[in-house]
Amino acid sequence: MSCVIMCPVYSEPSGVFNEIYPVWTYSYLVLLFPVFLATDYLRYKPVILLQGLSLIVTWFMLLYAQGLLAIQFLEFFYGIATATEIAYYSYIYSVVDLTMYQKVTSYCRSATLVGFTVGSVLGQILVSVAGWSLFSLNVISLTCVSVAFAVAWFLPMPQKSLFFHHVPSTCQRTNGIKAQNGGFVTNTTAANHLPGWEDPESKMPLNTEEPEPTPERLLVLKVLWDDFLMCYSSRPLLCWSVWWALSTCGYFQVVNYAQGLWETVMPSRDAAIYNGGVEAVSTLLGAVAVFVVGYIKISWSTWGEMMLSLFSLLIAAAVYIMDTVQNIWVCYTSYVVFRIIYMLLITIATFQIAANLSMERYALVFGVNTFIALVLQTLLTLIVVDASGLGLEITTQFLIYAGYFALIAVVFLASGSVSIMKKCRKQEDAESNSRVTTL
Numbered sequence: 001m002s003c004v005i006m007c008p009v010y011s012e013p014s015g016v017f018n019e020i021y022p023v024w025t026y027s028y029l030v031l032l033f034p035v036f037l038a039t040d041y042l043r044y045k046p047v048i049l050l051q052g053l054s055l056i057v058t059w060f061m062l063l064y065a066q067g068l069l070a071i072q073f074l075e076f077f078y079g080i081a082t083a084t085e086i087a088y089y090s091y092i093y094s095v096v097d098l099t100m101y102q103k104v105t106s107y108c109r110s111a112t113l114v115g116f117t118v119g120s121v122l123g124q125i126l127v128s129v130a131g132w133s134l135f136s137l138n139v140i141s142l143t144c145v146s147v148a149f150a151v152a153w154f155l156p157m158p159q160k161s162l163f164f165h166h167v168p169s170t171c172q173r174t175n176g177i178k179a180q181n182g183g184f185v186t187n188t189t190a191a192n193h194l195p196g197w198e199d200p201e202s203k204m205p206l207n208t209e210e211p212e213p214t215p216e217r218l219l220v221l222k223v224l225w226d227d228f229l230m231c232y233s234s235r236p237l238l239c240w241s242v243w244w245a246l247s248t249c250g251y252f253q254v255v256n257y258a259q260g261l262w263e264t265v266m267p268s269r270d271a272a273i274y275n276g277g278v279e280a281v282s283t284l285l286g287a288v289a290v291f292v293v294g295y296i297k298i299s300w301s302t303w304g305e306m307m308l309s310l311f312s313l314l315i316a317a318a319v320y321i322m323d324t325v326q327n328i329w330v331c332y333t334s335y336v337v338f339r340i341i342y343m344l345l346i347t348i349a350t351f352q353i354a355a356n357l358s359m360e361r362y363a364l365v366f367g368v369n370t371f372i373a374l375v376l377q378t379l380l381t382l383i384v385v386d387a388s389g390l391g392l393e394i395t396t397q398f399l400i401y402a403g404y405f406a407l408i409a410v411v412f413l414a415s416g417s418v419s420i421m422k423k424c425r426k427q428e429d430a431e432s433n434s435r436v437t438t439l
Contacts (some may be wrong), residue, residue: 022386023072029374036268036367039087040161044094045152047087052149054081059142063135086367094158101204113287124276151193224364236304238417240349241369243308246408247315248373250341253380253401254319258335259294260394266328274332282336286343293344300301302423305416309409311341316405323398380404 039047054077061074094102119141126132232238258274266273298307315338322334354366383389384397392400 019068020071020075022381023075023080024079024256025252025374025381027076028083029371029378031080031083032367032371032374035083036086039084039090041164043158043161044087045157048091048152048155049086049149051081051084051087052145052152054078055145056086056149059138059145063138063142087435090161091155091158094161095156113283114115117283120276120283121145121279124274127276128272128274147279153171162236227361227364228368231361232368237353237365238287239305239351241365243312243408243412244346244349244353244369245372245376246403247312247342247345248370249376249380250315250401250404250408251346252373252377254335254338254398257385257394257397258322262317262328262331264394265326265331271328273328278332278335282339285336286340289340289344290347293347300348302420303416304348304352305412305419308345309412309416312344312405312409312412315341316409317401319398319405320402323402324394 020420035047057077058074058081061077065071065074089108094110096104123137125133126137232241262273262275300307318334318338318341322331322338325331325334384392384400
């Protein structure tokens, strides 16, 4: 639903950063976990409708609400809309067969990309060329989300879901991960070997019409907890998940407050701004990078952490340049580079995690990673941005964000170096043992 929203090009006074924007972060965090469970329990469609209604309220208030308290409520409703986004993707997976997952994922990502790009470009053209007001753009946005909300009513109601309304297995559930040899991995050491993992229940379509047994709610929560421990006992998955959570936290902060920084560098009242065009260009170039990464041949198990360190350092440099060089075109360029690198790495991280997990466990890991990212973002917002905390100026905030990504780079550089040294030592030991055996 959010893929059809027009992306407005606007500027804000500095008070917005410290008193209004943080409300979205806090709302998103508080709502994410209950929405995650409610989405599965209610079988997706009601939560999709709630998302559409929240977006309608958000854009209606954006048009007519006045005063600090009203705008803070606007951010709360937008927090509901973003927290319920998970229902859209979960719904798609619940109504198609497992063999269609890759294709429908491509369709969903393409739809989001097209919608975001069209919204950004059209918004920029209407403001810069046609001279439309921001009020008119928001009217178009309100119309788009209203149409999407109406269409959502006609979606078929899924009969099954991933956890609470699962298709019963033909065999008794085994709390493990299926390996290539047909056995089940249940211990931590064996679970570290990710390739070949497969959940037998993930092979079943989720939209069959078989009679559904009464689910045991507490059992579902216990299964979720067991799956959580199983997934994060794997060091490779833990590594990619840690980077996902840390970088997503920083990405949210930079994207949310970038236009505020640009307003400081080049006030919109003094010159024409091209924020919408920059968003469109960064999205398209990021999509190209994501496409290219599919053809990159590299041993991610060996060099993954070092690559994460290198690219995190480049992200830190881009954010630092955006903050310190007081030139709007340098800011725009740095922002494009920042988004390209993040979209590239988050795609790799998503693939590395999803390729080795069943659909149930992928949904769990995605939810946990996003929740941790929001916890970190909330702490960062509370300390750095919120008026009740330090309430720092926007330029100081971005300096901290640059240091944050630099710290991520250092952490993964140290972890990657240790991993490579261990692998080299194991290889040397194996070679020496083979020589001794030969002698």
